[in-house]
Amino acid sequence: MTDDVTLYDRDPHYIPRVAAVHDMCGYGKCSLTAAIPILSAAGCDVCPVPTALFSAHTKYAVFTFHDTTDILSGYLDAWRKENVELDGVYSGFLGSPDQVSIIQRLYREYPSALRLVDPVMGDAGQMYPTYTPELCEAMGGSGGRRGRADAEPDRSEHPDQARLPRAGSR
Numbered sequence: 001m002t003d004d005v006t007l008y009d010r011d012p013h014y015i016p017r018v019a020a021v022h023d024m025c026g027y028g029k030c031s032l033t034a035a036i037p038i039l040s041a042a043g044c045d046v047c048p049v050p051t052a053l054f055s056a057h058t059k060y061a062v063f064t065f066h067d068t069t070d071i072l073s074g075y076l077d078a079w080r081k082e083n084v085e086l087d088g089v090y091s092g093f094l095g096s097p098d099q100v101s102i103i104q105r106l107y108r109e110y111p112s113a114l115r116l117v118d119p120v121m122g123d124a125g126q127m128y129p130t131y132t133p134e135l136c137e138a139m140g141g142s143g144g145r146r147g148r149a150d151a152e153p154d155r156s157e158h159p160d161q162a163r164l165p166r167a168g169s170r
Contacts, residue, residue, distance in 0.1 A: 015043060016043070016044050016045065016087040017047060017088075018044045018045070018047065018086065018089070019086050019088070019089045019090065019106060020039060020048050020049065020092075021049040021051060021090065021091035021106070022035055022048070022050070022051060022091070022092035023051050023053070023120075024053050024054070025055075025056060026053075026055045027060070028054075028056050028060070030057055031092060031120075035092070036048060044087075044088070049072070049075065049076075051068055051069075051093055051095045051099055052066060052067055052068055052093065052095035052130075053066040053068065058128045058130065059123065065095075067095040067096050069098050069099050072099060072102045073102060073105075076102070076105060085110075086110045088114040088115070089106045089113050089114070089115050090116045091117050093120040093128075094120075095130065096135060097132075097134045097137070097138035119139050121136065
């Protein structure tokens, strides 16, 4: 005998929209190349926010790194002008200290969006070579108003954490 368990109620006619804030690697299955298909398969409309472009994952000896900080504010301004609504913000690798405050803008502009913060600062106890002490310090407050990077949603806004809040009509 099995009991049916419902993790969340989902309207089959509604597709939750999630901003995926990560880098994009040309070689190596990680970051946006992994997040987009996984979130899409989970039924989400994925809106990528590329924080950096890499030729390959930083575990490889040779890679190029292009920081996208200079385009992010305009990128998000365009979303505002188009009235893009978000149900979630999933952030990962950030390429510079200035990106932390730019991404916190998403938390302010979409206060009801579920937040998932994965700071993506290194692997196997080693910091990524692109990380600076300034970026590490800035990341300490990347979780928004709670002051820390944390995947746990604020329960006052999301009492049913398994359910993505429904954005305005689209």
